[in-house]
Amino acid sequence: MGEPFYITTAISYPNGPPHIGHAYEAIAADAIARFQRSQGRDVRFQTGTDEHGLKMAQAARAENVEPRALADRMSRLFQGMCDTLNVSYDRFIRTSQPDHYRASQAIWKAMEERGDLYLDRYEGWYSVRDEAYYEAEEITEGEDGVKLSPQGTPVEWTVEESWFFRLSKYQQPLLDLYATNPDFIQPDSRRNEVVRFVEGGLKNLSISRTSFDWGVPVPGSDNHVMYVWLDALTNYITGLGYPDDTELWQRYWPANVHLIGKDVVRFHAVYWPAFLMSAGIPLPKQVYGHGFLLSRGEKMSKSVGNVVDPMVLADRFGVDALRYFLLREVTFGQDGSYSAEAIVNRANAELSNSFGNLAQRTLSMIFKNLDGVLPSAGDAAEDRELLALVDRVTTVDMVEHFNRLGFSFGIDAWMQAVFACNAYVDAQAPWALRKTDPARMAAVLGTLVAAVRQLAQAIAPIIPDSAEKLVNLIDAGKGGAPISQPTPLFPRLELEAEDEATA
Template sequence: MAEPFYITTAIAYPNGKPHIGHAYEAIAADVIARFQRAQGRDVRFQTGTDEHGLKMAQKARELGMTVRDLCDEMSAHFQAMCDALNISYDRFQRTTAPEHYTASQAIWRAMADKGDLYLDRYEGWYSVRDEAFYDESELVEGEGGVKLSPQGTPVEWNVEESWFFRLSAYGDKLLAYFEANPDFIQPESRRNEVISFVKGGLRDLSVSRTSFDWGVPVPDAPGHVMYVWVDALTNYITGLGYPEKTPEMEKWWPANIHLIGKDIVRFHTVYWPAFLMSADLPLPKTVFGHGFLLHRGEKMSKSLGNVVDPLELAETFGVDALRYFLMREVSFGNDGSYSAKAIVTRCNAELANSFGNLAQRTLSLIFKNLGGELPEFNGNSFQEEINLAEIQYKELAEGLIPLFEKMDFSQGIDCWMRAVYACNQYIDAQAPWKLKKENPERMKDVLAMLFLQLRDLAIAIAPVIPDSANRLLDQMGIPADERNLGSIYENTLDPYTWYERLRQSGFTLSQPVGVFPRLEMPVDAD
């Protein structure tokens, strides 16, 4: 039976519509999920929305709405974004769902039973935007001497009764866990930051609020609602049926990857593991904190007027083009930048001109010169075919696949592009359009070889551009159950079994249709 693989995104805070940063994380998680499925693993992919807290209550008042109505409306926008971007999630978990209240109160009781919760008075700096408390030593000075959080958000002095979690008791346990599990925090730069933070000493954490009531009620503590991070983080096990010992909990927990933005790494690698330790639950295997997506090198903000709707980008350039650009352009884990010009330039050069042109030339030559019938392949003894097969194996089986396993998508796609370039060099050198008259049998070998390699290229890139790759594979007659990454290894070991089976099936190639149109710069582009 296939090994289970559970991946989650951070749940989005829906006090505004989705922006390109939300889309970036969802797309990256989807590429990982599709890549793991293509390796034969049984995958569960969860995303959702984080709907409690003061910001939601304030936004609802500002709009003259009930908080529940605002949550329903805004959560629907995030689910629509996922659907529009072809995100293959298995569950969209909302924190306002009844089962989430049950799970959050259950983990609270488990921490209370451990003796890790106590009632006290909180006085300190609080950021409404971050839903986070900060120590004086963490604050930075803004313009005019205004105090700001480490994220640059406004803070205000807050005094109220609060339940506290004994985070200070978990410093040594966390450091021991980090040392025993070096892959728990990725990339390495985030790991170093977290270790440094924990070694600096942990203070007990305020985990309830009384100044607003939009949240999960604290059990047996009237007037208190859970501070948003206890509630929000619990979503990862809510969808599995916690606190019941369900088959889903047994199968999927602990998660293989929590994919999150770098600004919330602390919450996922310090607070969440401590909560889980307190509740006697296993810790996730990896927390990966990716970088920010910048617009022409600038961080996006409403005040700068550079916040971009991801659905508008997808409408302008196409979903797969957007997905490809984001995974290709940005070194995953680091910050990256995008612009309309960069998207058009990258996708035209690589998808339209290189891979798209290779596919169109190959399939058109088979359709026009052979009536769409796949030729018998006898070219395995020619050095040119041997050389090309070796390049394809190196770049795909030994390059893209292990790099994608490490979530190094940009370098993995770079390997894929080298394989595409090798095929284009091969078709240019062999010139099958000339061989039609000079050596028609050799032409058949060349076209068969190109068909073989085109299949592998489409399968390898399908996690990134699923719609386009699958439309190409549909035209090629490749059965859906033969589009797994393992078939790339099999093609190298025995490249002719599937090809001969397809050829003998009577499949005939129809007039090929291009799947990678050239992009045009929008008139109003930046």
């Protein structure tokens, strides 16, 4: 069994159906998990839904259903999205599950035993949409006098009895953490934001509510439910069996990376490590805050009408084409933009025309001219040179980029190897060698099929289904058995009329 590697996504808030931003994070986390498995790591991958809080209670009330019924229905949509997008999670966790209640109450008790919790009265600004508290200096005034959070969401003045966590006590320990472990928060721009925030001073945090009851009950204070973020963050340890000293806990904690959106970095890089310090639990190794996915450069919102269902995109363009586009197009960690036109152009140029055509030409020539029997790679200088380049790209360059979550850079290196293979085809012209030098034709095709297989394996974390089909087709010919007739892996995509109208 390889070295353990534990990766999590932020769990999704299911007060509405999944959008492309949820899909982007799930696909990126899946690519990391698949890549680490390909490197021999023993991977544990967790995603799920964050089902408690006032926002869910209000959404359920608006539909005249119980919060649990809404959570059950919406959570199925998020799990279905992951399954459709070929997301290879080990556990899809739900915060309404009994083991999560137990874990949340256990971490509460550990923090209480440390002396870090006390009962008081909360007065301040609260954003239902963010499920977050904000200081007065963070509040701005919007249209019609509406008070807004730093995220631009409405806030309301809240007064209620609350349990508090002594967050201020952990200001210096957190700053020490960031200083001694600069990779704890990535990318650097996110770390700099968090350091500035913590240096500005931390106030104690309200961590319970009495104004609604949809949440984890506070131990010993049954009229209180836990602040949804304390409950939600605990999911990362619930999934490993906390508070029990399970085999999963021993093997996989601390997490290697919490992959999250940049809008929830504060909760994961300030509150979560402080909660863990208080409870005496080791800290995760990294919090990575990726950027937003924009629709034609605009942030998605229901009011603008540009919120896109990822299931629609996957159905139209294919799961692998969508996965490839999202991780190829956007420099991971930064904001990126997508459109139907961009997906079609990228998938056609690189998957269909470049790699797909390379594989199809190579395997079709073997099927037609060599009775489907795979030849050995050539030993001429140009053959060895091509295979050395492909090997370097797939075992060194791509590995270095993917280890740093530099998906677009790793895929770019992969494309350079694909281009080199296509240039080799043009230079060697195996179709001409068929008549003049059949032995050399076989050597060229053997070199190409070896390169294509290695390229397919290397890109499998990004396009798992297509890569597996290609590798399986080639491997079926090992030992001298003829391969079956190949079919194009990546049919060309077409824009629809409405896409062209908005392009």
